[in-house]
Amino acid sequence: MRRTRTGFALAVGTALAIGGAFAGVGAPPGGGAGLALAAAAPADAGQAVSLTLKYQCAYPLIGRQPLSVKIDAEIPKTFPAGEGTPKFAVQAVATVNAGATKGLRAVYGETLEGAALATATVTSPDHPDGSPLDVNMTLDKSAIPESGEFTVNVHGNAPSLTFTKAGHGKIAVGDLVLSMSAKLKDGGESGLGPFESECTQDPGQNNVLTEFDVVGKEEPAAVFKLKGSTRVKAAGVTVPLTGSLTTGFDAAGKLTGNLALDKSAVPFKLFGFLPASFDVAFGPAVAATGTLSAAKLTTTSAVPVGVPSVKVFGLEIGGGPDCRTAAPAQIGLVADPFDKASGGKLTGKYTLPKLQNCGVLTSVLSAVTAGPGNTISLTAAP
16 A cells, blocks of 8 residues: 555656746646646747656655656747746646545544655756756645545746747756655644655666747847958958948857958059059958857858959959859958957958959969969958
């Protein structure tokens, strides 16, 4: 009879504890030690998830015994960054079968009460190695009838969590600690007395209850004017540059923006002695991606580079719309510090790929443009 009572208490505590952690739980009638748990869905219903786990629990007197727990919940698939998640309330009813009632009455139990602690691990961009989550639950004091089934109400709240970084996360169910007691008519302890039971999961199980995404809030885009220069190493010249940088950041500091650089003229010596120049066109405007972390901005842009015009003594002799680099130039820029409102100084290095489709001047122009070690320095200001 003690075995029946203990198994019942463990099953109730386990189900209510996990329900508290994840806002809605169900166990089929006849499962565990003979109880059915029906939990109310959270007000802000999310995605339905289900998970069944097996445990080994340390019982008083009878040692370790297996327990299977089925978890059903409704949890949102997305959470906004920087905002607390709802404190999921659990309103549940546990139906205790006649066999469990008989066991409780055998130790002269008149009422049942107790508590449970459920553990879980929440993995997110804020805590990639996992952060522990403990949920305390209360079992309402319930009268035990002489025979037959009876219901027990349980309640609790999962604590609110706040995620600051956007990205993917998951919730994994952990172990359980239960504290239960059957009371006599006068309020004293039954012969079994209060007890604590620790339950550990069987190894090799998938204990992930759900996966979710933290969605960052994008700030209004800001447009900065760019002014500076670039050093074209192959030509041995420094060319003035102007343009613009449009920035938009989410709560995690992820940049989504655009980089636009204006056309600029590059002087060089054609065949080593003729004064000449060519126009270099960066663009059109291209995407700028990157991050802003601890006031350090890092961006990357794939910039098509073209030579629309080549002049000698002011007379156009080459270039054109198809005279372009074989691939976009990967231009990386770093500003440390960078302010979202006032901007900062951007610097970087890049490689210019070889030119193509420039006619008879293709090899000549590539010789004074293509290659690594080009530098760029720009001041971004509102």
